[in-house]
Amino acid sequence: MLYMDSSSSWPENFPSDRRRAIEELVRGREFALQLRNLMHKSVGNSGSQVLVNQDLVVNILNSFTASLSILKNGDSDEVSQVPAQTQLSAWDAAYRKSEDSGESSKSSTIRDRRGCYKRRKCAETRTQNSSDLVDDGHAWRKYGQKVILHAKYPRNYFRCTHKHDQACQATKQVQRIQEDPPMYRTTYYGHHTCKNLLKASQLFLDSATDQCPMISFGTHITEKDLNPLFTSFQSIKREAREDHQHNQGTSDITYKSQSPSSDYLLSSDQMTAFESTGHMTVLSSDDVISGVNSSSCTANAHSLDMGAGIVESVDFDDVLQFDF
């Protein structure tokens, strides 16, 4: 999340009343951010209540951000994160203005796109190699394909389907890296902020009804427990199933917490991060609970080959036990 620096220099002749309005909005957004952070730490809220609260905070933040963008009119950092409708309005306005004033554009059919997008600089990335194009549970929309220098195969660019309606900034790149057997490298940029509830619920319902031999959950998961931050489950389930075929008789896996309210699920993203770093973040139906960093949680978990039964428990603020 980008923040407007209140100490940034203001353009000359920038109206003082607008400046004050912007400063007030910045303050308000800071308060909303603090509220969000407090909510993340709070305990005792039910999952659904946290979801409602998070919705509210997201709406508040979006409103502030959109307002700031409109007022400041042209700060690309701000434009990049406001809802698309706001962006389009601003661009349409700018476009109409240039038309009205009779300014000529480079092309009669293509409008001036200068400043219309900002490249990510050091967004968080995660890379995953796989032998097939796994469904990671998110809705992606392809927006480009490029031939890459010294690469045998073109690189494909995808953005979240909800980029415009929910301002979700997550993107990924998929590139074939090997012909036979086919291997693909997928690089994820940023996190999903969209509420992909329909698809997530389908996955959960699917996981609840599918008699997957490797994974079971201690309690039934209902839609009210869904956390939009937590979605990708399908691929790990498939991994588990495939592995099971190679390792018949491996015991069921239940991710259980000692707190009575919730069990834990692992997304494929988390497993990928876990593979490469030995560190993972575990999400409950409520929210991020804690991080795991245990030298004993290494290779075996990666392929879900739990035959060696490595991890018994990991220390947390709120202790999470892995019953393998």
Added chain:
DNA sequence: TGTATTTGACCGGT
């Protein structure tokens, strides 16, 4: 008709 994909052009960073 609405949504997704393709693809050439544009743009920013180096």
Added chain:
DNA sequence: ACCGGTCAAATACA
């Protein structure tokens, strides 16, 4: 100037 990421008009598809 070049490379790679993104945009958006054209096209395909359900």
